[in-house]
Amino acid sequence: MKKRRSSGFTLIELLTVILIISLLAAMLIPVVLTAMRTAKKSLAINEIKNIELAFKQYIRDYSVVPTYISGKEIIDLDVLNVLSAQNTDYNANAITYMERTKADTDGLKDPWGKHYQIGFDLNYDNIIDFNSAVPGLTEDAYGTVGIWSHGRKNGREGAADDPEDDLRNWEF
Numbered sequence: 732m733k734k735r736r737s738s739g740f741t742l743i744e745l746l747t748v749i750l751i752i753s754l755l756a757a758m759l760i761p762v763v764l765t766a767m768r769t770a771k772k773s774l775a776i777n778e779i780k781n782i783e784l785a786f787k788q789y790i791r792d793y794s795v796v797p798t799y800i801s802g803k804e805i806i807d808l809d810v811l812n813v814l815s816a817q818n819t820d821y822n823a824n825a826i827t828y829m830e831r832t833k834a835d836t837d838g839l840k841d842p843w844g845k846h847y848q849i850g851f852d853l854n855y856d857n858i859i860d861f862n863s864a865v866p867g868l869t870e871d872a873y874g875t876v877g878i879w880s881h882g883r884k885n886g887r888e889g890a891a892d893d894p895e896d897d898l899r900n901w902e903f
């Protein structure tokens with residue numbers, strides 16, 4: 732009898748352990764997912780603030796918004812090239828306002844893999860002039876530089892974009 736007890740788990744004990752582990756996993760997975768989502772949101776807010784700060788320093792130094800390269804609005808990689816002093820046509824003093832990091836060979840993307848939307852106040856009325864290419868903007872964005880992420884629910888994978896989780900620097 733003693734020998735049998737010490738030989739290992741009975742089937743009931745094993746099933747109990749498996750049940751407890753399954754219950755713990757079922758409780759922990761949503762917590763981990765929520766933590767990951769919160770971390771991505773915090774990262775996006777930080778990145779948006781960094782981009783905004785870089786532009787504000789640029790505007791302080793050059794007294795203009797860096798809006799045009801060869802007549803077109805600068806977006807994505809162009810923005811990064813100017814701010815990281817790779818493009819000295821629009822950053823004549825070659826000042827580094829932003830370091831180039833991670834997946835930035837394709838421009839400034841948010842943690843969900845979409846490009847940040849960036850707009851400027853071109854006519855100095857403190858209202859950012861996003862062009863019509865930005866969907867879902869139904870209100871005025873106030874300030875000098877507007878930076879917008881469509882968040883986790885960003886219209887990928889066939890679902891419609893949910894504006895509720897969008898992150899916009901003029902709302903921080």
Ligand SMILES: [Ca+2]
Nearest residue numbers: 852853854858
């Ligand atoms: Ca304006």
Ligand SMILES: [Ca+2]
Nearest residue numbers: 881882884893
């Ligand atoms: Ca969204």
